[in-house]
Structures are given as C-alpha cells and as structure tokens.
Amino acid sequence: MLESSRDGLADDASARQSGTPERRQRHRENDAEAIAAGQQRAAETRQAVTEATDDVKDSIAGLASDIPKLASHTRAIHAHGDVFSRYFDFGVNQVRWLGGALRGTTTLVEVADSVDDPDMAVGLLRMTGPRLQAAMAGAMLLDSWFDFLQLADALLQQCPYYNVEQLLVDMERVQKRLEPAMTALSSLEPGRVEATAAAMPELMGQLTQEFHTIREGARMATERAGQVIAVAQFVEMVALVSTLRVSLPRLPPSGPVLVGARLSVGPGGVMAGSHLVVSAEWVEMMRRLVQAGVISLPVASAAVRIHAGQVLMAQSHRDLPKGVREALGDSPEVRGMHETGKAGAGMSEAPKHHVLPREHREWFEQRGFTGAMDIDQFCVRMEKSHHEAIHGGGNWQLGRTWPGEWNRMIMDELRRAEARSGRMLTRNQVLDIVATRMKTYDIPLRFSRGRSR
Amino acid sequence: MTDGRSWQGNWKTRIYERVRERGYDSLTAFAEARPTASLVELAEELGRDDIAGVQVFSGLVAEAERNHQVTRLVRAQCVRELHAYLPAGWPSEMGDENRFKVARALAGWYSFTPETHKERVDRAGDALLANPPLAGWHPLGPDDELLRTLLPDDQA
Numbered sequence: 001m002l003e004s005s006r007d008g009l010a011d012d013a014s015a016r017q018s019g020t021p022e023r024r025q026r027h028r029e030n031d032a033e034a035i036a037a038g039q040q041r042a043a044e045t046r047q048a049v050t051e052a053t054d055d056v057k058d059s060i061a062g063l064a065s066d067i068p069k070l071a072s073h074t075r076a077i078h079a080h081g082d083v084f085s086r087y088f089d090f091g092v093n094q095v096r097w098l099g100g101a102l103r104g105t106t107t108l109v110e111v112a113d114s115v116d117d118p119d120m121a122v123g124l125l126r127m128t129g130p131r132l133q134a135a136m137a138g139a140m141l142l143d144s145w146f147d148f149l150q151l152a153d154a155l156l157q158q159c160p161y162y163n164v165e166q167l168l169v170d171m172e173r174v175q176k177r178l179e180p181a182m183t184a185l186s187s188l189e190p191g192r193v194e195a196t197a198a199a200m201p202e203l204m205g206q207l208t209q210e211f212h213t214i215r216e217g218a219r220m221a222t223e224r225a226g227q228v229i230a231v232a233q234f235v236e237m238v239a240l241v242s243t244l245r246v247s248l249p250r251l252p253p254s255g256p257v258l259v260g261a262r263l264s265v266g267p268g269g270v271m272a273g274s275h276l277v278v279s280a281e282w283v284e285m286m287r288r289l290v291q292a293g294v295i296s297l298p299v300a301s302a303a304v305r306i307h308a309g310q311v312l313m314a315q316s317h318r319d320l321p322k323g324v325r326e327a328l329g330d331s332p333e334v335r336g337m338h339e340t341g342k343a344g345a346g347m348s349e350a351p352k353h354h355v356l357p358r359e360h361r362e363w364f365e366q367r368g369f370t371g372a373m374d375i376d377q378f379c380v381r382m383e384k385s386h387h388e389a390i391h392g393g394g395n396w397q398l399g400r401t402w403p404g405e406w407n408r409m410i411m412d413e414l415r416r417a418e419a420r421s422g423r424m425l426t427r428n429q430v431l432d433i434v435a436t437r438m439k440t441y442d443i444p445l446r447f448s449r450g451r452s453r
Numbered sequence: 454m455t456d457g458r459s460w461q462g463n464w465k466t467r468i469y470e471r472v473r474e475r476g477y478d479s480l481t482a483f484a485e486a487r488p489t490a491s492l493v494e495l496a497e498e499l500g501r502d503d504i505a506g507v508q509v510f511s512g513l514v515a516e517a518e519r520n521h522q523v524t525r526l527v528r529a530q531c532v533r534e535l536h537a538y539l540p541a542g543w544p545s546e547m548g549d550e551n552r553f554k555v556a557r558a559l560a561g562w563y564s565f566t567p568e569t570h571k572e573r574v575d576r577a578g579d580a581l582l583a584n585p586p587l588a589g590w591h592p593l594g595p596d597d598e599l600l601r602t603l604l605p606d607d608q609a
Contacts, residue, residue: 386460390507398465399514401523401567404507413564420556420578421549429553433560436537439493442459442505 038118041292045125046112048288049132053105056135060098063142067091070149078156080164087149087171090179094142097186101131101138104188104372111373114428120435122292123445127377129294130193130449134185137197137299140306141178141185144207148174151211155218161225162218170214177206190448198298201305263308265323270304277308283327290329293446297335300328352379352450353387355434355443357407368427379450380443390441410437459496459505468512471499480512481526488529488594489536492565514567524606527570528595531577531604534561535592545588555582570604577603 071088075081105128112124152171155162181203184192264271269279286303289295301320320328356364356375364375382390390406397404414433418425425433438445468480475498477483484495492506499509510530517526535543538558544551559578566574580603592600 383460389460397515398508398511399516399518399567401518401569402511402514402565403568404511409564413560415560416563417553417556417560420559420582421553422556423549433557436493436561437564440496440506440510442496442507 035118038122042112042118042121042125044288045122045292045294046109048285048292049105049109049125049128049294051285052132052136052289053102053109053128056098056132056139057102059139059143060095060102060135063091063139063146064095064099067095067146067149070146070153074149074153074156077153078164081156083164083168084149084152084156084171087152087175090175091142091145091149094138094145094182094186098135098138098142101135101186101188104128105131105135107372111427111431115431115435116428117432117435119439119445120431123435123447124431126293127372127447129296130188130190131372132289133197133295133299134188134193136295136303137193137200138182138185140200140204141181144204145174145178147211148207148214151214155214159218159222161221163221166217167214170210170217174207174210177203177210194296194299198296198302200302204306263304263321263324265327270308270324270327272308278304287327287329290334291331293334297325297328297330301325304328350381350383351387352381352448354379354450355410355438355447357411359407360411363411364430367425367430369430373427376451377449378447380446381448382443386442390443406441410434413437458503459500459508461503464504464508465512468499468504468508471504475499479516480509481516481520481522484509484513485529485594488532491533491537510565518567521607523567523570524604525595527566527574528592528597528600528604530565531562531574531600532592532594532597534558534565537561539591542589542591543586547585573604 067088071085074084074088108124108128108131112121115121115124148171152167155167156164181196181200184196187193263277265283266276267280268276269281269283270277286295286300290297290300301324304320304324354375355378356369358375361375369375369378390404410433414425414430417429417433435445472478472480472483475483477486483499484490487495487498490498492510495509496504496506513526514523517523535558538554538561544555547555559581563571563574563578586599590599
C-alpha cells in the first residue's frame with residue numbers, strides 16, 4: 001500500500017522532471033496523427049468533389065451536343081422551326097456558364113492537390129462549394145429545359161393539331177419560370193446559389209406540372225381532331241408524346257403524401273418504400289461534401305427530395321427523416337458551419353474579411369490569384385473581437401514592440417520570402433505561407449467570397 | 454485550433470493559468486523548455502482549442518521587454534522558424550527547393566521580430582546567406598554560438 005503510493009509519487013515526480021520530453025514525444029505523435037487524419041480528410045473531400053464535378057461534366061457535355069442537334073432537327077421538320085431557335089439559344093447560353101463554373105471547380109481542385117497543407121487543401125476544396133452547387137442545380141434545370149425542347153420538337157412533328165402559337169406561349173411561360181433560377185445560379189454568388197439550390201424541389205415540381213399541362217393540351221387537341229383522322233395514326237401520336245424520355249421527376253401519386261415519411265436508409269442507399277431513390281455511393285459522396293462544408297445540408301436534402309419525386313410540397317430539409325439526414329452528414333457541427341442566413345449559427349452573421357490584403361490585389365494577381373483564385377475568394381468570417389485583435393486594434397497585445405498586425409505581417413513575410421528566394425513566389429508557395437500564418441493567428445481556413453470593392 | 458475560439462473570454466488569464474498548471478512561472482520558461490517548437494505547437498500544448506500562436510508570441514514579447522531580454526527572444530524565435538522549415542539543419546546545397554525553405558524561415562523570423570530588432574534580423578539574414586553556416590547547422594536554442602555571434606545580447 002505504502003509502496004504503491006510511493007511508486008505513484010515517484011512516477012509523478014519523474015513525470016514532472018523528465019516528463020517534458022516524453023510529453024513532447026506524445027505531442028508529436030498526436031501531431032503526426034492529426035496530420036495523417038487531415039491528409040485523409042483532404043483526400044476524401046477531393047475525391048467527392050471530383051466525383052460530383054465529373055457527374056455534372058458528363059451531363060453538360062451531353063446537353064452541349066444534344067441541344068444544337070435537336071435545334072437543327074426542329075428547324076428541318078417544321079416551317080416555323082426557326083421561331084423556336086431562341087429557346088435553343090437559351091439552352092446553349094446555360095451550357096456556357098455551367099462550363100465556366102466547372103472549370104473554376106477544376107482549377108480549385110488542382111490547386112488543392114498541389115498545396116502542402118491539408119487544411120489549406122480542404123479550405124480550397126470548400127471554395128468549390130458555390131460553383132459546384134450552382135453547376136449541379138443548373139445542370140438539373142437545363143436537363144429539364146431539354147425535356148421541354150424535346151416536347152416542342154415532338155409536338156411540331158407529330159401534333160399538327162396543337163397550335164404553334166399556343167406552343168410558343170407555353171415555351172415562353174416555362175422559360176420565365178426557369179430563368180430567375182438560372183440567373184441566380186449563374187451569378188455564382190454563394191447566398192443566391194444556396195437559396196436557389198435549396199428551393200429546387202418546388203421549382204422542379206412546377207416544371208413537372210407544366211410539362212404535363214402541355215402534354216395534356218396536346219393530347220386533348222389531338223383527341224378532338226381524332227374524330228377526323230385514322231384511329232391508328234392517332235394512337236401512335238399520343239403514345240409518342242407520352243413516352244418521351246424525361247429527366248423531370250415523376251409526380252407523386254395524387255392525394256396528400258407526407259414528405260419524407262416513406263424515405264429510409266437501406267444498405268443500397270436511400271429507399272422510398274421498396275424503390276431505390278439514390279445509391280449508397282451517391283449518399284456517401286454527398287455526406288463527404290456536406291461534412292467538409294462544400295455543399296450544404298439543405299441543398300443535399302433538396303437533391304434527395306427531387307430524386308424521390310417529392311417536389312410539390314413546400315417543405316424544408318428538416319422534414320426529411322432523421323436517418324436520411326444523418327446519412328447525408330447532418331450533425332450539430334455541420335448545422336453551425338453553413339451560412340444559412342438567420343437559421344445558421346452566430347458566425348454566419350459575422351462580417352467577412354480579406355485574408356490576402358486588398359490593397360495588394362495587383363501583387364497577388366501577378367502571382368496567379370485570378371479568376372476562381374482571385375483574392376476576393378479568400379475571405380473569412382470573423383467576430384469583431386478576433387478581427388480587431390489580428391489587426392492590432394483593441395487592447396489585445398501583451399507586448400508593445402510587436403504590433404503583429406495581420407496585413408503588414410503577412411505582406412512583410414511574403415515579400416521577404418520572395419526577396420530571399422530570389423524569384424517570384426508561386427501561387428502555392430503563397431498559399432502555404434498564408435496557411436501557416438492563419439493557423440498562428442487562429443483564423444479559420446474556411447473561405448467564402450467577399451466583396452471586391 | 455483555427456476555429457477562432459482562442460479569442461473568446463479572457464485569453465490573457467487563460468494563458469497564464471495554463472502556464473502555471475504546467476509548472477512554470479513564466480511563459481518564457483515554458484517556451485524555453487521547448488526551444489524548437491513552433492508558436493502553433495506551443496499554443497496547442499497550452500490549449501489545443503483556445504489559445505493561438507500569436508497570443509503566445511505577444512506574451513513572450515511582453516516578458517522579454519520587462520526583463521530586457523528581447524534579443525534573446527529574437528534568437529529563440531529564429532530557432533523555431535529554422536526548425537519548422539529546415540528540421541534537418543542548414544542545407545548542404547541551395548537548389549530552388551532548399552532556397553525557398555531558407556527564405557521562408559528567414560521571412561518568418563522577420564515577421565515575428567519586435568520592431569526594435571527588425572533591422573538587425575534583416576542584417577543577420579543577409580550574413581547567413583552571404584557566409585552560410587556549415588551544412589546541418591541546427592541551433593537548438595537561443596544560446597547557440599553562431600546565433601549569439603550574429604545577434605549578441607545588448608551591451609547595456
């Protein structure tokens with residue numbers, strides 16, 4: 001008893017004296033683990049961003065070639081085909097900005113690949129968020145728009161009884177429904193993209209209804225005319241229009257359906273009853289994107305609801321069953337991470353600040369900070385006290401002779417590193433230096449786009 | 454770390470509480486017992502989530518000012534920066550990669566130097582590049598001989 005307690009004391013004492021190196025050793029091991037975990041996380045996030053980007057890229061590449069093909073078909077089959085060209089042009093214009101958004105995403109992924117610091121890599125991957133969300137939602141909308149173009153083409157060819165004027169009015173109306181969302185998405189402005197992407201189920205619901213209305217109108221016009229044409233021809237016509245390949249979600253069965261009530265997570269993915277809505281791989285990709293803060297939970301949930309055809313009810317993501325939300329990466333941490341306006345955590349309201357000082361925009365431009373990588377992309381939200389502290393304001397300092405003001409410190413360090421290395425710093429070298437100092441200042445490596453002014 | 458929590462509450466009190474908990478009566482003593490640790494590592498050891506490297510440095514500057522040991526602190530900071538980028542010591546050849554590492558270490562050192570000593574640090578950096586130390590030079594603390602030649606304590 002006595003002995004063991006003495007042992008305990010001896011251990012304690014020796015730990016205090018020689019404990020420092022041991023402790024540091026342990027500390028280093030923890031650091032090594034932390035670095036490995038960070039690298040693992042960066043790699044997983046990168047893979048998820050790449051998968052999501054590739055998905056959208058494929059669907060846009062398909063549309064980029066299908067839209068012009070269909071346009072020339074429409075022109076060829078109908079005397080009034082030309083009148084519809086502006087609707088095809090609308091589609092082509094969307095392909096353009098979607099391509100730009102994807103190129104921006106690819107650039108960020110490449111830069112993330114080449115920086116040393118895993119936290120900076122995740123920070124860069126997170127910057128793909130607005131572009132990726134805009135591209136995912138935009139591609140889905142463009143797919144739907146292509147459904148309407150196909151419908152118009154089929155009606156022009158097969159339904160002489162559906163008035164061309166009426167079809168133009170229909171297309172105009174649908175375009176008007178789509179356009180505000182496309183404009184918001186193409187702005188790539190995080191707040192607008194987020195709000196639009198999260199509201200996609202309702203819009204997809206409206207589009208689905210529009211599609212059915214037009215098809216039904218054509219069916220009725222044909223039926224009225226059916227009295228004077230051969231029955232066989234009539235049947236064929238109606239059949240063709242109703243079997244068009246459509247990307248629009250199926251309408252849920254009529255009658256009240258409780259959103260999310262029937263959705264569950266199975267080994268294969270998210271199920272609606274016995275029907276697979278989205279695969280386990282897709283869910284895993286989304287979970288990684290959500291947890292890394294690349295895309296938001298409301299946007300991921302919106303995508304699930306669209307796939308499940310639950311598009312008509314104005315419901316929020318909170319109405320998805322808990323199991324599905326958790327599979328998509330929901331957690332208190334994730335809920336606090338996103339800038340979901342008033343619903344978000346306190347930090348979402350904190351003002352944004354440039355990490356790379358705006359007064360030196362040109363210096364950064366010369367070192368590759370342009371386009372998707374321009375300095376306005378590197379803003380962070382910070383509480384007032386923190387912001388004051390890093391700018392040397394307030395009463396934060398302990399010593400007098402080292403002001404430690406962020407802008408001056410970081411520019412001094414970058415310029416000196418450049419002068420001492422005898423050549424212009426590369427973008428990645430700048431990012432590595434900045435990442436180290438952001439950690440020293442405890443500035444979160446969570447970038448969002450700020451104002452350029 | 455890096456979630457901004459280090460600026461909440463009274464961090465000055467927090468730092469000194471942690472320093473005392475670890476058995477030191479000053480931040481300088483705590484830091485000198487870990488001469489090659491970076492500021493981030495020192496901060497993490499004091500509080501993984503709620504203390505920042507700059508806070509530690511600002512505290513070290515304050516203590517050095519009071520004890521008239523700023524030059525010693527400047528040398529100590531040089532050791533930390535060199536160790537972070539050149540853990541195997543001064544490079545034997547100056548290819549682009551090594552040159553950048555040296556440049557980074559010297560630039561970082563300059564950033565974390567009080568105003569009063571910045572010029573001397575610049576000159577010391579020039580001297581190190583003009584007359585490079587032996588390959589593998591790896592100062593382990595502010596008492597390193599070469600460092601003391603480059604930045605001797607004030608005569609006062």
